[in-house]
Amino acid sequence: MPDILHRVGVKLSSPKDTYKALTTCEGLSSWWTDDTTGESKVGGVLKFRFGQRGGFDIKVLELKPDQHVLWQVVDGPEEWIGTKVSFDLKQDGDYTIVLFKHQGWKEPVEFMHHCSTKWAVFLMSLKSVLETGKGAPYPNDVKLDNWN
Amino acid sequence: MPDILHRVGVKLSSPKDTYKALTTCEGLSSWWTDDTTGESKVGGVLKFRFGQRGGFDIKVLELKPDQHVLWQVVDGPEEWIGTKVSFDLKQDGDYTIVLFKHQGWKEPVEFMHHCSTKWAVFLMSLKSVLETGKGAPYPNDVKLDNWN
Numbered sequence: 001m002p003d004i005l006h007r008v009g010v011k012l013s014s015p016k017d018t019y020k021a022l023t024t025c026e027g028l029s030s031w032w033t034d035d036t037t038g039e040s041k042v043g044g045v046l047k048f049r050f051g052q053r054g055g056f057d058i059k060v061l062e063l064k065p066d067q068h069v070l071w072q073v074v075d076g077p078e079e080w081i082g083t084k085v086s087f088d089l090k091q092d093g094d095y096t097i098v099l100f101k102h103q104g105w106k107e108p109v110e111f112m113h114h115c116s117t118k119w120a121v122f123l124m125s126l127k128s129v130l131e132t133g134k135g136a137p138y139p140n141d142v143k144l145d146n147w148n
Numbered sequence: 149m150p151d152i153l154h155r156v157g158v159k160l161s162s163p164k165d166t167y168k169a170l171t172t173c174e175g176l177s178s179w180w181t182d183d184t185t186g187e188s189k190v191g192g193v194l195k196f197r198f199g200q201r202g203g204f205d206i207k208v209l210e211l212k213p214d215q216h217v218l219w220q221v222v223d224g225p226e227e228w229i230g231t232k233v234s235f236d237l238k239q240d241g242d243y244t245i246v247l248f249k250h251q252g253w254k255e256p257v258e259f260m261h262h263c264s265t266k267w268a269v270f271l272m273s274l275k276s277v278l279e280t281g282k283g284a285p286y287p288n289d290v291k292l293d294n295w296n
Contacts, residue, residue: 002151006268007261009293095294099261113155113247120154120268124290142272145157146243 004102004116008123009095010130015066017130018096022069022087031126031135045074050138053148056080079111096130098123114147152250152264156271157243158278163214165278166244170217170235179274179283193222198286201296204228227259244278246271262295 010018021027028036028046033055038046042060049055056076061084063069069087073080083104090097100123105112121142129135136142158166169175176184176194181203186194190208197203205223209232210216217235221228231252238245248271253260269290277283284290 002153003256004264005150005152005256005261006265007258007293007295008265009295092294097293099258101261108151108153110155110247113153113249116152116264117154117156117268117271120265121272123265124269124292127292144272144275145155145245146240147155147157 002105002108002112004100004105004112004119006098006100006120006123008098008100008127009092010098010127012094013096013130015089015091015096018089018098018126019066019069021126021130023063029137030129031137032122033138033141035138046071058085077111079105079107079109080115098126111147114145117144150253150256150260152248152253152260152267154248154268154271155245156248156275157240157245158275159243161244161278163237163239163244166237166246166274167214167217169274169278171211177285178277179285180270181286181289183286194219206233225259227253227255227257228263246274259295262293265292 021031023040025036033048033050035049036046038044040046040060042063044060046058046060047055048058057074058071059074061070061072067089071085073083075081083102086101088099100119102119121144125136169179171188173184181196181198183197184194186192188194188208190211192208194206195203196206203224204221206219207222209220210218215237219233221231231250234249236247248267250267269292273284
């Protein structure tokens with residue numbers, strides 16, 4: 001099954017800061033969508049909303065402080081349900097490296113192409129908020145195409 | 149085998165303009181790397197260079213005007229050799245949709261994660277040059293991480 005893979009590096013940052021941006025509503029609101037609620041604890045559910053476009057309910061499956069986050073999508077677009085999203089963090093010189101994977105897609109549909117590019121843009125937003133204090137979460141996200 | 153997939157939409161543009169940006173050295177220089185040489189004809193080889201980081205020699209396998217471009221990497225980083233890159237274009241309302249695929253990766257190595265994000269950034273550069281006249285080709289490309 002095809003996966004979406006990405007890698008970004010956050011300059012002059014520690015994995016601790018990046019982990020916080022991935023595991024608190026405040027952090028997630030700063031780079032993905034400003035409408036993020038729920039509980040980031042194992043077994044908890046996070047709700048990410050994008051206005052009229054709907055959103056995702058995501059269950060937290062695994063948390064390893066400053067190293068690893070694993071989620072599973074429990075509600076949202078049909079293609080997303082059951083898929084898993086992971087972030088693995090490591091220090092490499094001056095950078096915190098984020099290895100991202102969105103796995104479990106059944107088919108490489110056109111929507112998956114869109115989501116792959118959109119994840120890249122949001123991960124650049126994560127990098128940006130950690131490096132400069134300014135991210136581009138929804139509704140101020142970078143638009144890609146007619147699917148937004 | 150895992151593939152890199154992306155989708156961007158170029159607003160108020162025709163597939164003809166996008167096709168030109170994918171099939172002429174001038175066009176490719178405007179969004180990928182300003183050091184692009186070679187011949188964009190079936191059987192021709194394009195050479196993309198990124199200063200000291202080296203680059204790629206890419207053979208043109210298929211060209212269908214305003215619709216489809218297929219390349220195969222013949223020289224460059226080991227992981228890229230033999231892989232294929234395609235661009236499929238279609239009009240969708242006000243947008244020219246670009247469906248991108250980089251296929252034939254043997255393993256989902258960390259470098260593939262990097263290249264996936266980097267392709268997204270370059271495709272946003274393609275979108276930008278067609279919409280605004282200003283792209284971000286190497287050496288003015290958006291940097292992602294310690295691999296650049």
